[in-house]
Amino acid sequence: MRSSAASSDRPEPEAAGTPVAGASAAVHHGELMSANESTASSTAPSSTASSLAGRPRLLLADPQALVIEALRRVLCPEFEVLDAVADGEALLAAACDLRPDLILLELSLPQVDGLDAVRVLRTRAPELRCLFVTQHAALHHVRAAFAAGASGYVLKESTPAELREAVWRISRGDVYVSPKLRVDEACPGSVTRQGSGALTMRQREVLRRVAEGRTGKQIASELGISLKTVESHKACISRQLGLRSTAALTRHAIELGLVRAADGVRIASESEHQGLQVAD
Amino acid sequence: MSSRVEGSTDTPPRPRVLLCEDHTLVREGLRQLLADTLDVVGAVEDGRALLQAAEQLQPDVVLLDITLPQLNGFDAARQLARVSPACKVVFVTIHADPAYVREAFRVGATGYVVKTAACVDLLAAVTAVLKGQRYLSPLLAPLHADLLSADPAAAQPGKLSDTLTSRQREVLQLVAEGRTAREIAGVLNISRKTVEFHKSSIMRLLGLRTTAELTRYALERGIVGPA
Numbered sequence: 001m002r003s004s005a006a007s008s009d010r011p012e013p014e015a016a017g018t019p020v021a022g023a024s025a026a027v028h029h030g031e032l033m034s035a036n037e038s039t040a041s042s043t044a045p046s047s048t049a050s051s052l053a054g055r056p057r058l059l060l061a062d063p064q065a066l067v068i069e070a071l072r073r074v075l076c077p078e079f080e081v082l083d084a085v086a087d088g089e090a091l092l093a094a095a096c097d098l099r100p101d102l103i104l105l106e107l108s109l110p111q112v113d114g115l116d117a118v119r120v121l122r123t124r125a126p127e128l129r130c131l132f133v134t135q136h137a138a139l140h141h142v143r144a145a146f147a148a149g150a151s152g153y154v155l156k157e158s159t160p161a162e163l164r165e166a167v168w169r170i171s172r173g174d175v176y177v178s179p180k181l182r183v184d185e186a187c188p189g190s191v192t193r194q195g196s197g198a199l200t201m202r203q204r205e206v207l208r209r210v211a212e213g214r215t216g217k218q219i220a221s222e223l224g225i226s227l228k229t230v231e232s233h234k235a236c237i238s239r240q241l242g243l244r245s246t247a248a249l250t251r252h253a254i255e256l257g258l259v260r261a262a263d264g265v266r267i268a269s270e271s272e273h274q275g276l277q278v279a280d
Numbered sequence: 281m282s283s284r285v286e287g288s289t290d291t292p293p294r295p296r297v298l299l300c301e302d303h304t305l306v307r308e309g310l311r312q313l314l315a316d317t318l319d320v321v322g323a324v325e326d327g328r329a330l331l332q333a334a335e336q337l338q339p340d341v342v343l344l345d346i347t348l349p350q351l352n353g354f355d356a357a358r359q360l361a362r363v364s365p366a367c368k369v370v371f372v373t374i375h376a377d378p379a380y381v382r383e384a385f386r387v388g389a390t391g392y393v394v395k396t397a398a399c400v401d402l403l404a405a406v407t408a409v410l411k412g413q414r415y416l417s418p419l420l421a422p423l424h425a426d427l428l429s430a431d432p433a434a435a436q437p438g439k440l441s442d443t444l445t446s447r448q449r450e451v452l453q454l455v456a457e458g459r460t461a462r463e464i465a466g467v468l469n470i471s472r473k474t475v476e477f478h479k480s481s482i483m484r485l486l487g488l489r490t491t492a493e494l495t496r497y498a499l500e501r502g503i504v505g506p507a
Contacts, residue, residue: 064395070309135303156303163305213490245458250495255506
């Protein structure tokens with residue numbers, strides 16, 4: 001598993017494929033096994049750096065130091081974490097310096113937003129793969145991520161075993177979307193395709209009014225359409241966004257900037273919003 | 281506590297800590313990090329599970345986020361005083377807004393750590409609160425030095441406070457999370473009718489007419505986080 005023959009920086013496809021057995025074992029045994037995993041890897045024939053060359057080399061980007069420390073704990077020693085940064089600008093610099101195999105990043109990053117960072121990296125270093133590890137579960141974020149060129153999307157509420165599985169799969173060249181997002185039910189096969197899922201003008205009008213607390217009847221009369229049409233718009237929006245309640249739609253509308261949020265409540269950053277418009 | 285020698289009788293026992301964080305990746309990573317120094321007796325993912333675990337385990341310290349599913353950190357901290365009166369409360373959160381810090385101390389916490397801080401900050405907070413001191417992340421302290429010295433009991437209710445009862449806030453959070461009356465009834469172990477009654481009382485008290493308006497109110501008050 002820790003082939004000492006691999007002397008290049010970059011693991012060969014076969015070398016990257018082999019350790020997957022180890023990764024799936026981690027899935028079966030759950031995160032409590034991580035202590036044993038580390039014992040196992042330390043009993044590898046050689047403990048020199050080159051013996052670990054088969055491990056994917058990662059770069060982490062998250063604005064919260066505590067989260068970075070937690071992620072490191074979850075990822076090491078199965079993977080090699082080259083470095084961790086707190087903002088998008090530092091990410092771009094570190095990515096070019098270190099040439100990791102995989103970048104794990106949050107969507108909301110200061111300086112340069114996560115989506116923009118991925119776009120830039122796609123042009124500067126197309127072989128580099130990006131995996132979002134984020135708290136944002138709304139489907140439009142997932143679409144925007146893949147449209148920008150990401151290879152994977154995992155939630156912070158995913159398990160350590162799932163994250164490790166995602167890293168191995170993406171290292172092999174697969175695309176990974178967390179099953180927690182249930183994208184298959186919401187929009188089979190379309191989530192990784194660019195441009196799908198953006199709301200139409202009319203849908204945005206309906207969504208805004210829903211979030212403002214208008215009833216279906218009021219919306220119908222304001223827009224000069226039937227109540228049935230309003231309800232069908234609402235159902236469409238819910239399906240497209242993967243949100244099933246009025247409360248969830250309201251929170252989403254605030255995030256989109258369709259309705260005003262109150263002071264002191266952090267909503268999606270300006271650039272996330274721009275990322276959305278790009279996906280339109 | 282600095283020594284990790286097992287069976288040694290002259291080292292004080294490691295503080296028993298209960299961790300509450302809804303992001304599993306962060307929770308699991310933190311649990312392992314903290315376990316190097318502390319006795320992590322439990323790690324749970326929402327405010328309701330926290331209360332249950334705290335009542336059972338009676339930890340020395342509870343580390344919890346503010347934005348939490350089912351029952352937010354502020355309301356959980358208020359109820360902790362009842363189920364586990366001896367335990368110290370430390371918030372671990374992304375919120376740097378002084379209103380959040382003030383409310384945290386008001387609901388009974390003595391520690392407040394921002395997630396932009398490192399794990400050593402968290403350990404320092406645990407040590408400080410166990411000594412009976414109040415702790416605020418050094419990253420925030422220059423901004424909110426007055427909050428450390430102020431008497432939290434005398435503090436005026438801030439913009440995050442309201443006149444709702446704790447049960448009403450519980451219902452409000454669950455409504456804003458998009459749960460149906462039936463689901464809420466199940467979570468709170470009350471009848472659907474009682475849920476509807478609470479919901480309409482909240483609306484009357486706050487002068488709000490729809491679920492959407494309730495949701496926006498809950499967002500403004502930090503009762504739920506952004507979607």
